[in-house]
Amino acid sequence: MTTHCSPTNSNNYLRVSSISDFLICPLRLWLKVKTKVPAPSTLEMVKGRFLHQIKHEINEATNQATAESLSQIIDSFSESVKPYLEIFNFDEDFLNNYIMEEVWKDWGMKQKGIKIITELPLKSETLKVSGRADRVEFFNGFVWVWELKTTNGSAKIKEYHKLQLATYALMIEEEYDLPVRKGFVEFVNDQNKTIAPVLLDDKIKSKAKEVIVHIHLLLSNSQPPSQYANTVWGCKSCPNEITKMCPLWKKITEEHNTLCLKR
Numbered sequence: 163m164t165t166h167c168s169p170t171n172s173n174n175y176l177r178v179s180s181i182s183d184f185l186i187c188p189l190r191l192w193l194k195v196k197t198k199v200p201a202p203s204t205l206e207m208v209k210g211r212f213l214h215q216i217k218h219e220i221n222e223a224t225n226q227a228t229a230e231s232l233s234q235i236i237d238s239f240s241e242s243v244k245p246y247l248e249i250f251n252f253d254e255d256f257l258n259n260y261i262m263e264e265v266w267k268d269w270g271m272k273q274k275g276i277k278i279i280t281e282l283p284l285k286s287e288t289l290k291v292s293g294r295a296d297r298v299e300f301f302n303g304f305v306w307v308w309e310l311k312t313t314n315g316s317a318k319i320k321e322y323h324k325l326q327l328a329t330y331a332l333m334i335e336e337e338y339d340l341p342v343r344k345g346f347v348e349f350v351n352d353q354n355k356t357i358a359p360v361l362l363d364d365k366i367k368s369k370a371k372e373v374i375v376h377i378h379l380l381l382s383n384s385q386p387p388s389q390y391a392n393t394v395w396g397c398k399s400c401p402n403e404i405t406k407m408c409p410l411w412k413k414i415t416e417e418h419n420t421l422c423l424k425r
């Protein structure tokens with residue numbers, strides 16, 4: 163299965179997701195954009211979209227809910243996810259508890275006057291970047307932005323998570339004229355949820371701006387960049403469609419195999 167998920171959109175705005183590609187390997191990002199290779203849609207990515215959809219629908223369902231209707235909403239979601247438990251290898255108790263907590267949390271926040279928008283489209287005219295924030299919470303002039311990540315491995319915050327959140331914060335500040343000082347990454351695997359807070363101070367926002375300028379420069383160049391992945395992990399996570407075109411792939415994997423043999 164393939165899908166077109168270009169790092170830029172039709173107006174040549176960068177997508178926020180291009181930041182992670184750039185930090186892992188500038189060459190990968192350049193090849194993706196210049197060759198317009200359709201991105202593969204892995205099971206992990208489909209699982210991510212499934213969870214995003216559940217959270218979005220829970221947010222919608224709790225807008226008009228009453229305390230009495232909550233258990234009916236929870237039952238209906240638990241029933242609707244049953245066919246997907248095996249496909250995505252979710253632990254049934256975990257997913258049912260997750261749904262219950264999300265329904266109660268969203269409803270409770272709304273009772274306190276917190277506005278929640280999920281899948282919020284954003285763009286910045288000044289940075290020429292666009293994206294869709296997974297979740298944004300508004301309350302009394304305060305704004306919190308969330309990124310949801312499904313993972314089957316590490317739930318550790320990486321630099322690109324921080325820079326992506328900082329970019330969403332910059333877009334919200336530009337569009338809504340409200341300061342965004344804090345964000346969160348929610349990591350979800352088959353059995354656990356972990357939440358990592360991220361301070362969105364001026365330093366990380368400046369760094370995000372710098373990275374975006376570098377990406378625009380990189381993509382304005384017709385020649386491939388000389389910077390590439392500095393970890394074998396980066397290359398191993400590279401889509402086959404890109405490794406086939408990458409002049410460094412063979413060399414990198416051979417060097418890695420030699421190193422492994424020497425150990």
Ligand code: SF4
Pocket residue numbers: 186187189190193390391396397398400404405408409410411414
């Ligand atoms: S194979 Fe490695 S060096 Fe080549 S584009 Fe992919 S990540 Fe970059």
